[in-house]
Amino acid sequence: MDFPFSRIKGGVGAPKGFLTSAVSCGIKNPAVERLDLALVYSETPCASAGTFTTNRVKAAPVKVSQAHLRKDDLRAIIANSGNANACTGVQGIHDANAMCDAVAKPLGLKRNEIGVCSTGVIGLPMPMMRIEPKYGELVSKLNAKNGADVAAAIITSDTRPKEVAISFDLGGHRVRIGGCVKGAGMISPSMATMLCFITTDANLPSDSLRKSVLECVENSFNRITIDGDMSTNDTVLVLANGASEMPSIRRGSSLCKQFRAALQWVMLELAKAVVRDGERVTKFVTVDVKGARTYLDAKKVAEAVCKSALVKSSWNGGDPNWGRILHAVGYSRARIREELVDIHIGGKAACLGGLQTTTPMDELRAVVAEPEFNIVISLNQGDADYTMYSSDLSPEYIDFNRSEYAYWKQARKDGLV
């Protein structure tokens, strides 16, 4: 970011005029006390924007939030973890609508002003009987603290809540952007898999906000991958309430560009946090593809390398295996020439012109032994670049994802299946 900003405490509650709350319903397991239902609310009307999974199988809350955004600007978000409300048919739509209605009424909003998000197991009905008794508490607990309750309530297999907030000067006014995210599994580009909520007290029209959000998502969440699986529930929702009392930013102005740069920084920070906290991840790897003929070629190469099970296994093992990287470059369907490809690992040449270099293997191994490192793949064919953020694939990831039977057993106990 080329203009000054400061990190501040908190997440979605940090910008002015946003209230948050979260309660414990026991959605996944009634025996466990943990926050699993959250509410974000703006005291004043907002401009709003969202991006959603491109999976053709969309969870009910995705369909409902998309419909609401088409009709109205959102002013509140209700979100739960523990059940994705995906592959749940008409009942799922009914349940997602009911969640919106339940908070719209006490907040004095229309149903269309509520966004709804769910994350968790796919294919089991929502245990609404454990959510319904908690709406009152959810609304009454709304507070002007920093939003950490929301960040905590939306996580699933994440090991920690992930949030960030910044403040910066925008045309002489102090403005804040805050966000939180949940990730961990089913993380793949094209709408990266997760829930992300971002709030700001900047003042800008909805169409400017929408354009900024699309561009910033493309350069952040769409550039990460953990397991290559695209979720049914991916959602990014952004609310801008203008509570900083700045005048509205004009479209295309330099202030608009500054705001976009700040939003980009926040999204990229959250996107990287998702990879770092990926399921059983031990390595955070930045893959820079350079010198491709086209943007699309660069992207294809980055995605092939970042999704290769063999490449990711070698990262897990601390093996600077440039041969596997080059083999993935080769099957990416991008136009590449083997004899032109250079691969640098942590700034050290591992492969030049498609061939092994004389860089001592111990030096390369020292780079890949670190928890974070960088790989530059130079195709030497043109000027197009692309960067992706990826992780290793660990035996523990597979172990962790072997069975969701416990979810089903609970749904059975609940009489839902």
Added chain:
Amino acid sequence: MDFPFSRIKGGVGAPKGFLTSAVSCGIKNPAVERLDLALVYSETPCASAGTFTTNRVKAAPVKVSQAHLRKDDLRAIIANSGNANACTGVQGIHDANAMCDAVAKPLGLKRNEIGVCSTGVIGLPMPMMRIEPKYGELVSKLNAKNGADVAAAIITSDTRPKEVAISFDLGGHRVRIGGCVKGAGMISPSMATMLCFITTDANLPSDSLRKSVLECVENSFNRITIDGDMSTNDTVLVLANGASEMPSIRRGSSLCKQFRAALQWVMLELAKAVVRDGERVTKFVTVDVKGARTYLDAKKVAEAVCKSALVKSSWNGGDPNWGRILHAVGYSRARIREELVDIHIGGKAACLGGLQTTTPMDELRAVVAEPEFNIVISLNQGDADYTMYSSDLSPEYIDFNRSEYAYWKQARKDGLV
């Protein structure tokens, strides 16, 4: 196959007029005695055909074999395991040519009549100094046994040699087809990753053989996946020497169709054997996609499901997780409608119209607990079908693929890097 045939003993050595041999060079590790250099030779001229990896990074032997096939029909194949001779530049081409020359001379063949294949680690030069002393022994050991020596010499991380041979009546003449294959890792469609050699004493023109091979590969090796990684070395070579003394099969005749059906059966049998012996595989899963709008849509769905890390993890855990299957169907980019999708696991309905069924979970779990089972995904949108053969993904696969450092250390010891 709709005409009678019998399985017979052996593999590439089973058809008449083919001689085979294999020797131990210590290519991967000079301290270990194991067959790693093989030769297949036809006593008479052959029709020949091949298919190769579509990876843009092609190993030197792939480039050399492709060039030879364009110029001439092959009559012999030399193949090694322990080093892929991939990403080895001009030296790699030189080494692959040298391997051809070394056997062409004593066999009285032109270099162009030799196919050459390598499999093993990528990016390290071939230890030719350990191969060169063995050419004499390789040629002198040629024998008319069944070819098991070749099947044994080409395997790498495979747990067992894989070969099959059949004999059948073709227009009143007894004809044989034999084949062997190596697979295990880097297995993904579009030219499935492996080496496969097939011999037959049927008599048919090269153009007919080529057409048959292309079609049969599309319906066998291109339909399997283990880890989704496409190798740099994939090769299928087929030699037909006519030694059964039958008259040449006419193009498009019913005999030609019978031959193709037999070849198809042999290739599919070998392809399935590759999946069953995939690296640390515990499940063999047949995925039938039915009722797609187009062949391509059916294929996209099958590939998305068969390559999903999350789906494969659930198979490893014996979890009949239809929700994850449906989420992969959704991101396949095929035109599907969630509410029309049915999923049957081992013949039992797990999901109908996109929703969970009342089939007892214990029944579905019993199916997925088996080492082999079948999943039918009915899209209910058209008439196009596609079948793929896949495996689970195990924690042990990742463990197994964490490091190839031992290869590098040996190459270092050899003074090659």
